[in-house]
Amino acid sequence: MEENIKREKKKPEARSRGSQVAFWLLAFGFCLLLIPFFVPFYALQLPLEPIRDSGQTITGAYEGWYPNPDGSFSLLVGYFNRNQKETLDIPAGPNNRIEPGGPDQGQPTHFLPRRQWGVFTITVPKDFGDKKLTWTLTANGQPTSIPMTLNPLWVIEPFKDAGIGNTPPALRFEPGGIAYQGPPRGIARTFNTKLSEELPLTVWLTDDGLRPPEARPNDNPPATVAWSKFRGPGTVTFANAKPKMDDEGRASTSATFSMPGEYILRAQVNDASGDGGGGFQCCWTNVHVKVNVSPP
Numbered sequence: 001m002e003e004n005i006k007r008e009k010k011k012p013e014a015r016s017r018g019s020q021v022a023f024w025l026l027a028f029g030f031c032l033l034l035i036p037f038f039v040p041f042y043a044l045q046l047p048l049e050p051i052r053d054s055g056q057t058i059t060g061a062y063e064g065w066y067p068n069p070d071g072s073f074s075l076l077v078g079y080f081n082r083n084q085k086e087t088l089d090i091p092a093g094p095n096n097r098i099e100p101g102g103p104d105q106g107q108p109t110h111f112l113p114r115r116q117w118g119v120f121t122i123t124v125p126k127d128f129g130d131k132k133l134t135w136t137l138t139a140n141g142q143p144t145s146i147p148m149t150l151n152p153l154w155v156i157e158p159f160k161d162a163g164i165g166n167t168p169p170a171l172r173f174e175p176g177g178i179a180y181q182g183p184p185r186g187i188a189r190t191f192n193t194k195l196s197e198e199l200p201l202t203v204w205l206t207d208d209g210l211r212p213p214e215a216r217p218n219d220n221p222p223a224t225v226a227w228s229k230f231r232g233p234g235t236v237t238f239a240n241a242k243p244k245m246d247d248e249g250r251a252s253t254s255a256t257f258s259m260p261g262e263y264i265l266r267a268q269v270n271d272a273s274g275d276g277g278g279g280f281q282c283c284w285t286n287v288h289v290k291v292n293v294s295p296p
Contacts, residue, residue: 054086058111058139060146063118063281064156071126075148076158076183076281077135078117079108087112088139095138098122107135108266110229117276118158119230119266119286121183122148156281158182161210161273168283169207169223169269175248179206184286187264191289196296198239198254201227201289203267205249211272223271225251230266230288234259255291263291 063076081088088111090096097103105122122133128150136145159182160167170179173189180188193199207222221244229236235258243253257263269285277283 051084052082053084055140056082056086057142057144058082058088058090058137059144060107060135060137061115061117062146062148062154063158064154065148065150066156066158068123073124073126073128073150074183075122075124075133076118076156077107077122077148078115078119078276079111079137080115081111081113081139083113085113090137090139095143096136098133098135100133105133109231111139112228115276117284118183118281119268120288121185124150158282161277161280161282164210166210166271166273166283167208168285169205169271171225171267171269171285171287172204172206173202175204177204180287181285182283184266184288186288187290188287189289190292192292192294193257194294194296195257195260198256199291200252200254201238201265201267202250202252205245205251205269207271220272221245223249223269226268226270227253227255228266228268230264232257232263232291233261234263236263236265257291257293260293260295263293265289265291 058079058081061078061080063078065073065075067073089109090111091109092102092104092107094103096107096109098105098107106120108116108119124131124133130149133148134145135148136143138144158168168181170181172179178188191199203225205221205223205225209222223245224242225245226242227238228241237256237258239254241253243251245251255265265288267287267289269287271283273280273283275284
């Protein structure tokens with residue numbers, strides 16, 4: 001009799017454990033269903049999908065949107081070049097267009113390999129409402145398109161991490177000068193040079209020093225900068241595309257150009273959160289620089 005009573009007392013506990021397991025399985029399944037809403041399909045790489053050096057597509061990557069003080073909105077956009085090594089130049093036009101209002105809305109025409117985060121912005125008016133822009137790219141004969149809207153699911157906060165208070169690193173072109181932080185806003189600086197000359201590029205970097213909890217301790221500088229071509233008719237060669245900052249926060253390099261014309265260079269500044277801020281849309285900085293290159 002006592003043995004039967006003990007067994008009966010254990011039944012509720014077993015049922016409770018079974019309920020807990022069922023609850024967590026349901027919760028896990030629900031999270032899986034939500035993934036497509038928060039992770040764009042082009043960011044998901046199939047486990048067995050081979051990574052090739054060339055011949056693959058390029059897809060725009062809509063990072064999200066944020067409001068501006070004047071009531072307008074900014075759409076933050078990057079891209080994913082699926083090639084491991086192939087860099088492509090696709091002029092604004094039929095194969096690189098943003099519509100309506102395009103084809104040219106300031107998007108890149110030079111595409112580096114792999115994922116590039118938040119490389120340009122498009123400003124839309126405060127009455128944009130439920131309208132949509134579409135970025136279509138054709139690379140290696142394969143077209144891809146992405147929509148960009150003001151869907152509330154895509155609102156982002158690129159100027160401050162709400163969790164730890166981290167802010168994007170700042171870039172200046174002279175000590176104490178204007179600080180550029182977060183997504184690119186137009187052209188920050190214009191330079192003039194000749195085809196036969198090297199263009200010196202010196203910036204000063206600062207950061208608040210806040211690190212995400214998952215960041216491992218290291219001796220890396222608080223901020224790093226990487227220069228790349230964004231648009232332009234020829235090849236841009238940097239003496240050092242990733243110059244290290246010195247004790248005063250200064251990072252210097254130079255660039256040469258293979259053809260005369262108008263170029264836009266991009267300086268990307270990362271802090272400890274890394275490329276794309278670890279995928280949370282904060283905290284990194286992109287700055288655009290225009291260079292007018294004249295014949296020698």
